[in-house]
Each structure stands twice: as C-alpha cells, then as structure tokens.
Amino acid sequence: xxxxxxxxxxxxxxxxxxxxxxxxxxxxxxxxxxxxxxxxxxxxxxxxxxxxxxxxxxxxxxxxxxxxxxxxxxxxxxxxxxxxxxxxxxxxxxxxxxxxxxxxxxxxxxxxxxxxxxxxxxxxxxxxxxxxxxxxxxxxxxxxxxxxxxxxxxxxxxxxxxxxxxxxxxxxxxxxxxxxxxxxxxxxxxxxxxxxxxxxxxxxxxxxxxxxxxxxxxxxxxxxxxxxxxxxxxxxxxxxxxxxxxxxxxxxxxxxxxxxxxxxxxxxx
Amino acid sequence: xxxxxxxxxxxxxxxxxxxxxxxxxxxxxxxxxxxxxxxxxxxxxxxxxxxxxxxxxxxxxxxxxxxxxxxxxxxxxxxxxxxxxxxxxxxxxxxxxxxxxxxxxxxxxxxxxxxxxxxxxxxxxxxxxxxxxxxxxxxxxxxxxxxxxxxxxxxxxxxxxxxxxxxxxxxxxxxxxxxxxxxxxxxxxxxxxxxxxxxxxxxxxxxxxxxxxxxxxxxxxxxxxxxxxxxxxxxxxxxxxxxxxxxxxxxxxxxxxxxxxxxxxxxxxxxxxxxxxxxxxxxxxxxxxx
Numbered sequence: 311x312x313x314x315x316x317x318x319x320x321x322x323x324x325x326x327x328x329x330x331x332x333x334x335x336x337x338x339x340x341x342x343x344x345x346x347x348x349x350x351x352x353x354x355x356x357x358x359x360x361x362x363x364x365x366x367x368x369x370x371x372x373x374x375x376x377x378x379x380x381x382x383x384x385x386x387x388x389x390x391x392x393x394x395x396x397x398x399x400x401x402x403x404x405x406x407x408x409x410x411x412x413x414x415x416x417x418x419x420x421x422x423x424x425x426x427x428x429x430x431x432x433x434x435x436x437x438x439x440x441x442x443x444x445x446x447x448x449x450x451x452x453x454x455x456x457x458x459x460x461x462x463x464x465x466x467x468x469x470x471x472x473x474x475x476x477x478x479x480x481x482x483x484x485x486x487x488x489x490x491x492x493x494x495x496x497x498x499x500x501x502x503x504x505x506x507x508x509x510x511x512x513x514x515x516x517x518x519x520x521x522x523x524x525x526x527x528x529x530x531x532x533x534x535x536x537x538x539x540x541x542x543x544x545x546x547x548x549x550x551x552x553x554x555x556x557x558x559x560x561x562x563x564x565x566x567x568x569x570x571x572x573x574x575x576x577x578x579x
Numbered sequence: 580x581x582x583x584x585x586x587x588x589x590x591x592x593x594x595x596x597x598x599x600x601x602x603x604x605x606x607x608x609x610x611x612x613x614x615x616x617x618x619x620x621x622x623x624x625x626x627x628x629x630x631x632x633x634x635x636x637x638x639x640x641x642x643x644x645x646x647x648x649x650x651x652x653x654x655x656x657x658x659x660x661x662x663x664x665x666x667x668x669x670x671x672x673x674x675x676x677x678x679x680x681x682x683x684x685x686x687x688x689x690x691x692x693x694x695x696x697x698x699x700x701x702x703x704x705x706x707x708x709x710x711x712x713x714x715x716x717x718x719x720x721x722x723x724x725x726x727x728x729x730x731x732x733x734x735x736x737x738x739x740x741x742x743x744x745x746x747x748x749x750x751x752x753x754x755x756x757x758x759x760x761x762x763x764x765x766x767x768x769x770x771x772x773x774x775x776x777x778x779x780x781x782x783x784x785x786x787x788x789x790x791x792x793x794x795x796x797x798x799x800x801x802x803x804x805x806x807x808x809x810x811x812x813x814x815x816x817x818x819x820x821x822x823x824x825x826x827x828x829x830x831x832x833x834x835x836x837x838x839x840x841x842x843x844x845x846x847x848x849x850x851x852x853x854x855x856x857x858x859x860x861x862x863x864x865x866x867x868x869x
Contacts, residue, residue: 317673325690332704333695334707338707388598391594392598395595398591399587400588410599410606414647416798417802418847424613424826424827425613429610451602505695525699528687528703529699532706534705546702549696559614564684
C-alpha cells in the first residue's frame with residue numbers, strides 16, 4: 311500500500327477538496343459571530359436556538375418530510391415492479407421500455423422539470439406538494455430500479471422453483487421467499503430515494519409554486535448574510551442526518567448481499 | 580415451450596406496466612409536448628397555437644444571445660467534465676490498485692458521502708467561502724493581507740467551473756473504479772514480465788481497459804452540468820446564465836412556451852450529440868493507444 315506515495319497523497323488532497331466546504335459547516339455552526347470568517351470567536355448554541363424558533367423552517371421541514379416519504383415509497387414500489395420484471399422475465403421491448411424509465415438519469419433535470427411544468431400549466435393543474443411528488447418520483451425511480459435490480463439479480467432462481475415445486479403459488483412464493491430476500495435492497499432503495507428527494511431542489515422549486523420546501527427555503531435564506539450562520543447550523547444537522555441514513559442503507563445493502571451469498575462489488579450507484 | 584414463453588412475456592409486461600405507464604405519462608408525453616410546442620406559434624401568457632412554424636428555431640440561430648448562452652453552457656460543462664475526470668482517475672486508480680480489498684468499500688463510501696449531502700448546501704457553501712465578504716475575503720482582510728474584497732464568486736465562468744467540478748466530483752470516481760476493478764491483474768504481471776515498464780503497462784493495458792468507465796464518468800458529469808441551474812443562478816447574481824437559466828426565463832418570466840420549448844429541444848439535441856461525440860472520441864483514444 312505504501313508503494314504509491316504520490317497517488318496516496320493525491321487521493322488524500324482530493325478528499326480534502328471534497329470535504330472542505332462540508333467541514334466548514336460544524337466549525338461555523340458553533341462559532342459565536344454573525345460574520346462567517348476566521349479567526350473563530352468562541353462557542354455558541356445561538357444558531358441552533360434560532361433554527362428551532364423559526365416557524366417557516368418548521369413548515370418547510372414538514373412539507374419536505376411529507377414529500378420525501380411519499381416519493382421514496384412510490385419510487386421504491388415502482389422500482390420493485392421494474393426490477394422484478396426485467397430480472398425475472400423475458401419479454402420483447404425490454405430495452406426501450408427500461409430505457410424510458412431510466413432516462414431521467416441521463417436527462418438534465420431542468421429539461422424534465424420544464425417539460426412537466428409546461429404540461430401542468432397548459433392543463434391548468436394547480437402546482438402543489440402533489441406536483442412536486444409527481445416530478446420527484448420520476449427522478450428517483452431510476453435509482454430505485456438500479457439498486458433493486460442488483461438485489462433481484464443476486465437472488466437464486468432455484469429457491470423460487472423449489473418453492474413452486476413444493477406447492478406454493480407464484481404470489482405466495484414472491485411474498486414468502488423473494489420479498490424477504492430482497493428486503494435489504496428495498497430498504498436501501500427507500501433510504502436513498504428518501505435522501506435524494508429530501509435534498510432535491512429543481513423540481514421542488516419549479517413544480518411547487520413557491521411552496522416552502524426545505525431545499526428551496528435554504529436556497530432563499532443563504533441570500534441574507536445574517537441568516538448564514540443559522541443555515542450552517544441547519545446544514546450540520548442535515549449532513550449528520552444524511553450520513554446516518556446512508557450508513558444504514560449501506561448496512562442493509564451489504565447484509566442483503568451476504569444473505570443471498572453474493573460478493574460485495576462496491577458501493578452505491 | 581411456446582406457451583411458457585408467452586406467459587412469461589405476459590407476466591413481464593404486467594409487472595413493468597406501472598412504472599412504464601408512469602414514465603410514459605410524466606416523461607415521454609411531456610417531452611413530446613415540448614417538441615410539438617417548439618414548432619407552434621407562441622402567444623402571450625403561455626399560449627401556443629397554429630400555424631406551425633420554424634420561427635422559434637430560426638430565432639435561436641439568429642439572435643446572438645441564444646447562441647452565446649448555448650455555447651457557454653457547452654464549454655463550461657466540457658471544461659468541468661475534463662477537470663473532474665482527470666482528477667478522478669488517479670483517485671479511482673489508487674483505490675482499485677493500492678487499497679486492500681476489505682477497505683475499498685470504506686474508501687468509496689468516504690468519497691461518495693459529500694455527494695449525498697444537500698447539493699444546495701454544498702453550492703451555497705462555496706459562496707460563503709468565495710463570495711463577497713466571504714471566508715476568504717474576511718480572513719485575508721482581518722489578517723491584513725488584503726485591503727479590499729476579492730469576491731472570487733463573482734468571477735463568472737472560473738467560479739462556476741470550480742463549484743461544478745466540486746459538486747460532480749464523486750460521480751466520476753465510481754464508474755472509473757468499477758472498470759479498473761475488472762482489469763485482469765495477471766495481464767499487468769504478464770506485461771511487466773515481458774519487459775514493459777510500469778508506466779508503459781499502464782498506458783498499453785490498464786488505461787485502454789478502463790475506457791468504458793471513463794466514458795461513463797464523462798457522460799455522468801457532462802449531462803447534469805450542461806443543465807445545471809443553481810450555480811450560474813448564484814454566481815455573479817445570474818449575470819452568466821447557462822441553458823437552464825435561459826429556459827427558465829423564456830418559460831416562466833417571458834411566458835413564451837413555444838420559444839422556451841424550442842430552446843429545450845435544442846439543448847436536448849445538443850446534449851445528445853455531444854454525448855455521442857464524447858463516446859466516439861473516448862473509444863478512438865482507447866483503440867489508438869493499443
């Protein structure tokens with residue numbers, strides 16, 4: 311491992327570059343100064359108190375949670391359908407249909423959002439939390455399909471056949487054998503789509519007609535220098551929250567692989 | 580046998596229909612609508628109507644502002660892609676070749692964590708760091724190094740490139756890593772046994788074999804950066820708009836659905852064409868170094 315000191319140094323510098331902005335979050339979230347600058351001025355919890363007293367933030371947070379829960383549930387369900395269909399069954403036209411479902415991964419998000427917005431406005435549909443959910447499910451489903459496809463792929467087909475031979479129906483086999491085995495994948499998909507939805511900005515901003523949603527709220531607050539320290543405090547909480555969710559998702563993903571006897575082939579995506 | 584096949588196809592179709600119908604209604608249909616709108620005549624307040632016209636596309640060619648913004652989006656995203664992929668390759672290489680197998684997941688997890696934290700917060704933090712009276716300005720002034728604000732975030736294109744290269748960095752590492760993992764290690768030993776230097780083995784064996792990952796990394800960075808909305812909106816108070824900002828202005832501020840749709844179609848076609856060219860160039864490079 312010590313054979314490549316230059317590469318290792320480069321990688322560590324790269325990590326430092328990646329983490330630099332995020333490391334500033336906790337440093338200035340506890341800094342006792344309205345001005346975000348070095349040298350530091352001592353510890354305070356003032357910014358966190360300011361956050362908890364903010365009514366608008368609470369509304370935005372509630373809206374974001376409603377959206378993220380709906381989006382992660384819906385896109386994971388759609389992902390189960392798509393992954394099961396593509397892994398287990400042979401049918402014509404699989405390529406184009408799956409291509410369409412996965413298209414949001416390679417389509418600039420703004421284009422998808424604007425196309426949907428044009429249709430919604432032309433049909434005269436009122437923008438609301440519901441329209442945000444509609445749009446985000448579109449963006450999140452490909453991630454769910456990707457995670458669940460690998461979960462279904464590592465499933466041993468002979469287990470299903472054995473269950474059918476022993477007299478179970480297709481439905482009961484799915485419920486008793488398949489579902490428990492892919493459950494870790496389902497949980498990972500749920501957590502990851504939750505995180506994506508929770509952080510998502512473009513759709514939340516354009517398909518929500520100014521409805522207070524967390525990402526839109528944060529975007530607005532950063533414009534006011536006086537609000538920045540409180541936003542850094544909020545950012546700190548969100549980063550810790552995201553890391554916890556992802557660590558849990560990673561745990562389930564690995565357990566899923568271990569359970570079906572597969573080999574670990576890397577992290578997310 | 581034929582029966583099983585048709586029942587299998589039926590089950591497959593039945594299962595795929597919910598996500599397929601969803602994507603059809605909320606993605607394919609809106610995209611088709613945009614294509615149709617782009618050749619209609621735009622009216623006031625977001626209305627579109629007959630006659631069918633090519634005027635919206637003609638305007639994109641004729642008005643220099645459209646061309647300038649499309650061109651800017653293209654070269655910014657190409658530069659970001661280049662910077663991101665060139666920086667990511669050695670990192671992916673290090674993790675794949677010099678990290679013990681049990682610890683690879685941990686390294687990848689470390690690299691991907693920043694990507695999973697709010698994009699809005701990451702981008703906004705750069706303004707806290709680089710912006711007017713930001714951390715860089717304040718710190719340099721309070722240390723007596725500077726007597727005025729640098730306000731690096733207002734520098735336009737370079738600021739956009741720094742911020743986007745940071746935002747999309749983790750995207751590039753993963754696909755390159757995956758393709759490097761697939762490189763058969765015995766080939767490398769063979770190369771060195773046959774007297775190739777380490778560096779030549781890399782150039783002639785490892786690099787060509789990892790090109791699929793590089794292509795994936797290029798596309799995965801290029802596509803979202805072309806359409807990035809937030810960073811150009813914030814940098815220099817939106818005075819250096821990119822495509823996404825232009826489309827927003829046309830659709831929502833000017834309420835010209837026809838012109839906005841034409842811009843969306845042109846940018847989609849541009850993204851598609853450039854992606855195809857990038858894939859071809861990368862493949863040529865892989866073939867050429869054999």
